Amino acid sequence: MIRKLMAGAAIAVVAAFGASAQTYVVEGKKVWTGTDAGTIENGIVVIRNGTIMAVGPSTMAKPEGAEVISAEWVTPGLISAFSRTGIIEVDAEDSTNDAVAAMSGFSASLDASDGFNPDDTAVDVSRLGGVTRVAVAPQPSTNLFAGQGFIADTSGAQDTDLKEEAFTFITLGEGGAGLAGGSRPAAWAQLRAAFDDARAYPTRYLAGGEGDVLSRRDAEALAPAARGRQLILIDARSATDLNAVMDLAESNRNLTFAILGADEGWRVADRLAKLKIPVIVDGFANLPASFSQLAATQENAARLDAAGVPVAIVNLDDSTHLARLMTQIAGNAVANGMDWDDAMKALTVTPASIYGLSGYGILAPGAHADVVAWDGDPLEVTTNADAVFIDGEPQEMRSRQTELRDRYLSLDKEDRPYAYVKP
């Protein structure tokens, strides 16, 4: 519901013309801030010039001329902590899939942002689901080192805000064993050798020298992570594999780690908490899908959270087209014991913190104006986003899916083919 705030129509018009940018007021019966302000009953968020100017009760003075959007709930834009949105259009069509490069000679230097296409239809679908930022990782191709991940907004604009080389992505555990030649020892041998290569870059590569594992370019790309200047995201599932990663972390205190998957994380939660290693989990994983996930449970997120581990929640089942289901998964985490507020943080504050996105994932004065207005509790399966702001701009709430829907919503168009129905 959008209406102009009529604090004197004439003044509003003047203000609108005189302003360099539109001001928006998003009001909600509940405004979840992600900060110490908690959830404000009947609150408003004031947006201007891409920034949140104010957050407070609706009794607070509203700027004149502001466009007002009313909703049940207002939250920060959601941040998918692990996604392939924007680098895959159709998974099964190689020509549209830029996540993986099985025939490439490169590994750590594969930069997923080179494959980002803001026109991918999943970008719009994610945005309509309230996801305003996605952390996008390449898929591993020829060894443990998948390459460089990035953060993008979901505006779908050609000038999409990209944070490139935000992290390097490494696969260990069963997946890593397969990639490295067939065993965990092979994976760890490859990992250690590659880190030595990266740390020795460029010295070792001068005068035609070669690395043990990494080519010159790959060593260069891994060097920031190997020297503690870039986040290392590691895919690991079992308690044993997680302990091995933690051993690595303990003996390399200067490096920064986050873990993806961590299906058995609850078994080693205290150690993860002590080492302050954040985890990115898919809360639905509760099957012994492999021998690395025997103790998987839907209570994983809740147990990790209770132990003090920073937890982000994502959909790993289809992280490309259905990244938006992170809300349903977080809702299920709540149903399985997680504090509701922490589950919301797992979609906002924690991913922002993992990737060093200061001023994102919260509603606070001065924060980036990624804001979502919802028609209900954002974690509820019957809730949808009514309006989405990215960098303070209201976003188009249309996607290819909504167009298809609207074309066929009523099947009574017998006079002309459906191809003439243009929603």
Add this chain to the structure above:
Amino acid sequence: MMIRRNWVALAAAAIFLTACGGSGESDGPAIKPFTPNEPFDPDPYPSTYEAFPNAPVLITNATILDGEGAKIDNGSLLLQDGKISAIGADLEAPEGSTVIDASGRWVTPGIIDNHSHLGAYPSPSVSAHQDGNEISGPVTAEVWVEHGIWPQDPGFDRALAGGVTSLQVLPGSANLFGGRGITLKNVPARTVQGMKFPAAPYTLKMACGENPKRVYGYGNGSIPGGAPFSRMGNMAGYRTAWIKAAEYKRKWDKYSAEGGEMPARDLELDTLAGVLAGEILVHMHCYRADEMAQIMDLSKEFGYKVTAFHHAVESYKIADKLADYGACSSMWADWWGFKMEAYDGIPENIPMVHNAGACAIVHSDSDIGIQRLNQEAAKAWADGKRVGIDVPIEEAWEWLSLNPAKSLGIDARTGSLKPGKMADVVIWSGNPFSVYTKADQVFIDGALMYDRTDNAARPVRDFELGQPGEGDMK
């Protein structure tokens, strides 16, 4: 109720004039028992499932969805002798009943998933466990998925915790004809036979589109690998097989009418002829609207019926045609985009199919999705509402129980809370269309098979014994 006989057995019965006669109608078990006078046994792997002992259960003060479009506030439900005994308000508890006060809770028929691969693609998903698809050829109607089901799949227990009381396990979708599917009661058992839904009709899995042509045409890295290589080849493959099946059936029909030398038996054609005789139900994996339309014509060409299209992500484009034809669509709430034939998937597919008067079913095709089909229905229900398709929740529940039961030919015996039906019932902690709601108790044939609050009433399959996390809340 109507019984379903194996057409071959029927034919044989006509010749050998067994004591059972050949009327084709009775109140007894649906599949004809083996008698020595018949040329072969139509039901060689019969269900050994019997309802577990159960005292009467009276559930009171519940919000009840009866599964046939009615919602009863503050209602009572009586389960007795494995059946729904009574539904309404203020029911009397019979002697020896367990009374469950379900204040604030909801009661529904058990969920029936008509598209699962549990047991056939079990957890753990190791190489030795890939028993769900006989991809050795494009026509493998001779295989029966029950012969590939591992009853120790922990996925069954997870589905039970999600309120699933019956499910159809299907072979995979690589083949044009993937083989026979099977309907199971979701009860732990040492054998597949111990899970088989008694006297449920057999089903046949067929597949449209990308999978068959990818697996065979592009198989083994050589192009062309073999037929089918294209959608044209898919259609030719179906038609060729149906022509053979029709001829096979003619031979057996003639033998049944006139006697003479018994025709040679063919396992593949047994199944296809069973479809042509109307005794085996066709469940067909098909995404695109235009392909479903051609398959409907194909079925008319050979005189059979497609019971349900599965995945059916484009059903919303031809929901009127599907309603006219009378096929169900088994759908996901929101999966889309992972391949070209899934590219036009939309979250309103299910309510749009329902709105056109066609049969809508929420299915999983997933060991994760099967655990919360109520939530999948809820998403679709809410997405429909936003575009003006306001389906009452009590009607939407038909997507989860009654319609899948219809698609499996078991709706006369389960799928709603009608007195006389199997007492397959879930007590939910609240409104099952909320993400925060969980199945508290699950009854199958009146027996309490799952209780969230009672560790003793939660099954643990053999595989999970002695492993990390054994017996944990999953």
